[in-house]
Amino acid sequence: MIVTLTPNPAIDRTLAVPALVRGEVLRAAAPVVEASGKGVNVAKALLVNGHAAKAVLPADDQLLELLRAAGVPCDVARIGGAVRTNVSLLEPDGTVTKVNEPGPALSSEDRRRLLSMTLAAGGSVIAASGSLPPGLPADFYAELVERSDGPVAVDTSGLALKAVIGARPWLIKPNLDELAELVGQRPQTLADVVSAARALRSKGPQAVLVSLGGDGAVLVDGTGARHGEAVVDRPRNTVGAGDALLAGFLAGGLTEALAYAAAAVRHVGTHAPAVTPADRAAVRVHQNIDGGRRVE
Template structure:
């Protein structure tokens, strides 16, 4: 079983609009309302593909109900939960408005980490932003205390702090990687160089999500690049979470298949992976270092 830890979950409302026009009254479709937050999305992607998972998180009554309806096993600390809104245009462009979340007391932070450590997982996937007031070493403390491998998907100071704690894998996107190393890679060779720098600081593996350019994994065996072509992406929100879930389930090829399934779906969770999703994945024998990122 994989345990996911989400200290700053959300209720996601996704509405489709004809176009995003500032200052206008927009007519939207009925909202799709889902339990969300990065770790929740990872758990849902795993469960939807037959893998055992449990979510550990902060939750209020509404989020608990959504998790139960979705069939997600969970343990929760009581607390206020933010609502995020995604505005989805016909061409797949998504404008997402995320609330910051409520503060989490030191006692509740300790309870949350304790729940994750005691949940009996073979590994822990710790994901998402930190609520206001939570120290940036929150995930680093988790890695230090855990007796099982820990995967981390976060950003900013929390990502920088956790790298030195030697997590099993970190999963930045290109912007987060650029912030972490202080420069923005322009080519795949640049991504490899930046990921190597992150590994030198402590992370055992780095999985970089690159959007339309796929994903690049750098671990002790070297770099591997792969991609999946999706003809008509519908919603990219949650694709990075699906990528991490697939990676934990079966490596880079499965990661790309999970992400492919996610971007074909209107909501923010990943549907079951199909044979077509897996067939669309290409792992390259060699990394084309000169390839410029789109």
């Protein structure tokens, strides 16, 4: 079983609008409302594809109700305040404008409970994902890695990502912007991405999985470097694709990661649907990396 930790979960509202025009009254289609947060998304993607998963998170009554309705097994640290609500405005061409609230402040007791519950959940792998809410220190994920007896994958950003590098996690999953922030310059080509990922790996993580949006993903681990991509003709919503990528990687490696991501971007909501044969057929893992290929 894979255990996910989401210290800053959310209720996601996705609204489809004809066009996003500042200062205007917009008429939206019926909203899609989902329990969310990066680790929750990872757990949901695993569950819908037949893998055992459990989510650990702080939650209020409304979020807990959504989790139960979605059939997500969870260990919950109940909090007094309300979890955040994130709003995604989705245009017909797949452009998403996302507004995220900061989340409620957590106490030192909340921190202790979340760490203890995650370590006691019995996962073969822990996937710790997302931003840290007010009240949790930047070394929260690093402490989790140091206290865990098993592998920990971390998908976060900013100071929390910088702090976890030296704790030697099993895997980190930066996107291109996060990779650029870590190494001090923005990679322009796949060769630059590989070089930056190798530099990070030398500082502690056993593997670095870099999500590149439409350019796919690069994996650098002890066996070398690989690049893969999935061609989707009509992406509908890219929110949650990175979470699906991580879920697929935990389920079956780079090829499965890209298939999960392909399924996610075809879907309107932020949770990943079941992977189809068409999603897997869209995946290409290249035997040789085209180092000169530019990335955006």
